[in-house]
Amino acid sequence: MSDSCTSQSRLLFAVSSLDVGGAERYLLRLVRFLVDRGWRDRIDVVCKSGRRGVLAEDYEASGARVIPIKQGYFDPAGWWKLRRFMSRGRYQAYCDFTDDFAGIPLTLAALTGIPRRISFYRHSKNPFPNDPLRLLYWKIVHRLTLASATSLLSNSAAAFDFFCRGWRANQNGRYEVIRNGIESKDFQVQIDRDVQRQKLGISKEKLIIGHLARYDQSKNHPTILKVAKLISQKRKNIVFLLCGRDVTKKLLQSVTNMGLQDVVYLSEARSDVPQVLKCLDAFYFPSLWEGQPNALLEAILAGVPFIASNIAPHREAVPPWAYDRLVPTCDAELAANRLITVLDHPEQEQQLAEQMTVWAKEAYDPDRCFGAVLPHLGIVDK
DSSP states (O other), rough: OEEEOTTTTTTEESOOOSSHHHHHHHHHHHHHHHHHITTOOOOEEETSSOOOOOOOHHHHHHHHHEOOOOOOOOHHHHHHHHHHHHHOOOOOEEEEEEEGGHHHHHHHHHHHHSSSEEEEEEEEEEESOOOOOHHHHHHHHHHHHHOOEEEESSSHHHHHHHHHHHGGOOOOEEEEEOOOOOOOGGEEEOHHHHHHHHHOOOTTSSSEEEEESSSSSGGHHHHHHHHHHHHHOOOOSEEEEEEEEEEEHHHHHHHHHHHHHHEEEEEEEOOOOHHHHHHHSSSEEEESSSSSSHHHHHHHTTTTOEEEEOOOHHHHHHHGGGGGGGGGGTTTHHHHHHHHHHHHOHHHHHHHHHHHHHHHHTTOOOOHHHTTTTHHHHOOOO
């Protein structure tokens, strides 16, 4: 491995927080990839929330330094602190994972002389209400992003279609869609399903439909509960397992009000995701919008049959021959019927799931996907 700058050059990344989430887990994988190529102790990660987060220790154990620097939407003090921090490092690249909210930090990176400046889009639409003030702010920072970034990356074409309309006609090496690299071996674990289900408090006689994601409007939890209600009226041996940050706090009352206490099991974010996936009989992922659906891809790599929403990022994430697994986003009745069909044909579904796993291993190969990021960081991999 060699890079285009000196051996003392460093890399600087920024994320909203270091709690469990798609961008945070992606960056952790990228950090480990870079450390394997000689970048240990030369990677800094800024947490814009101003706190370390639950993944901070994993980042540090992997060879990165974690720096909480709080930055708000109107935060001159935070921006001044970030600029001062940038000016003290010998950074050859700054990569920001907060979509167009990277605009001001990217401008600061340009002012401090960091040569490579990257905005890595992780959503396919703005994750905030479209009121006039927010839209005005977004337009300003979006223009700053376009003016300051040397590279604009995304894990889906759908994100560029939203944030950078016209990008397809302006292919000058500045825009690139790069799939997330995922280590398939992490999800090829062997488990005792009965023991794992016992840990989850679920009887081994039950069939489990799972959903692993934080509570967020984009994840469409209300439709999941509607589907659970419909299925519970048809089958008594099927339960739902919903895991993710804030899931229990946000959904417990709704589950109770709908009389689903014996049907829907709630859990906060788990550290044993591969083991949980391996004990599922089906995975349901009806997101309203996504960047690239990491949770869905992890289920595929674990060999779990799935039904997901028919949104553009999901169509990008799976091969065309699996499009029949995608259903209209809020069509609870159709999703319920499709899930029951999946569970009623385990041998056929398992065969398809194995084919999907083989496809995903190739499509999301870490060496190729992470390797595509290196030139944007100014790294020549040999």
